[in-house]
Amino acid sequence: MADNKKDDVTGVETTGHEWDGIRELNNPLPRWWLWLFYATIVYGLLYTIAYPAWPMVNRATGGLLGYSTRGEVAEEIARVEAQNAEVAAQLAAADLNTLDPSSPAHSYGIAGGAAVFRANCSQCHGAGAAGARGYPNLLDDDWLWGGDLNSIEYTVRHGIRNEADPDARYSQMPAFGEILSTGEIAAITEYVLEISGQEYDAGMADTGAELFADNCAACHGDDGTGDRMQGAPNLTDAIWLYGGDRDTITETIHDARFGVMPPWGPRLSDAEIKAVTLYVHGLGGGEAAPEEE
Known part of the structure; x- marks a missing residue:
């Protein structure tokens, strides 16, 4: 240097x-x-x-x-809510079965329902509503409790098998591992495989048919097509909530399943519940209202 x-x-x-x-x-x-x-x-x-x-x-x-950035966001949310207050009130008071699809309330419901779904439902049912193991696919036409607007709204509002809402949809499958022997459960499994169109052991399925009638038909029906009043799934189609292979069916019969959905009534407004109902109903599997008897 x-x-x-x-x-x-x-x-x-x-x-x-x-x-x-x-x-x-x-x-x-x-x-x-x-x-x-x-x-x-x-x-x-x-x-x-x-x-x-x-x-x-x-x-x-x-x-x-x-x-405060949070305060700024809160002000913006309040501004938008005030701007949409009238149409939200219309949606909250509307009968979804007769709501005009061309009305602002319906359009607001579809758009708002998508936002409600992404914020509250996608964590379980997936961003695209295709579901996952133990979480129903909302895109198909297979419904445990019904796929019309009233049924979907009730399910969203009250939930399933939760302890927070006394009006929650409730069903409980017994754990047959505590009731039937391993051989009897295996026989019922083969029968379920038969009625669902899969490969099965014919001899065991014959025995399983009798056991099914005695233990399972009360909920799933004599033909295994299920019962929406009880939330019992159709066992004859190819749609499975937890899986339809031999091992998984055996596990389901032995241990039972007990999926829980929270009630959204205390967390969402009436407009938000109806909005997400419209959104889910419009995903592709929504059903028409049942005819009055």
Whole structure:
């Protein structure tokens, strides 16, 4: 490292650094850049005083201006809700079975229902509503409790097999592992495989048919097509909530299943419940209202 001295050509003092005969000039920073740098420091300090900034144990400093991003979002939500209050009230009071598909309330319901579904239902039923193991597919036309508008709304509002709502849909399959022998369960499994159109053991299925009639038909029906009043699934189709292979059917019979859906009545408004009902009904598997007897 060489001693600091002035450059012979420019007359500027050097830093004392030299590389292959090239010396580094110690030119001062431009005044405008230096003052801009100082200004950003001052601005940063003032910003941390005026706005939330400094982290503390369980919160951050509030800032002299009291600004809050959450408050800003809340104000925006309140503004939009006020803007849509009239059409939301129309939807909340509407009979979904007679609601005009061309009405603003119906359009608002479909769009709002999609948002409600993404925020509250997609975690279980999937972003596309195709479901998963133990969570029903809402795109098909296979419904445990009914797929018309009234049935879907009731299910959303009260839920299934929960302890929070006394009006929740409720059914319980016994764990036949505590009632039947391993051989009897295996025979029923073969019979279920038969009626669902899969490969099965004919001899065991004959025995299973009798056991099915004695133990399962009360809920699933004599022909195994299910009963929506009890939430008993149709065992003759190819749609399975937990799986339809031999091992899974055996497990279901032995241990039973007990899926739970929370009631959304206490969490969502009437307009939101009806909106998500319209959305789910319109996904492809929605059914017409049953004819009055």
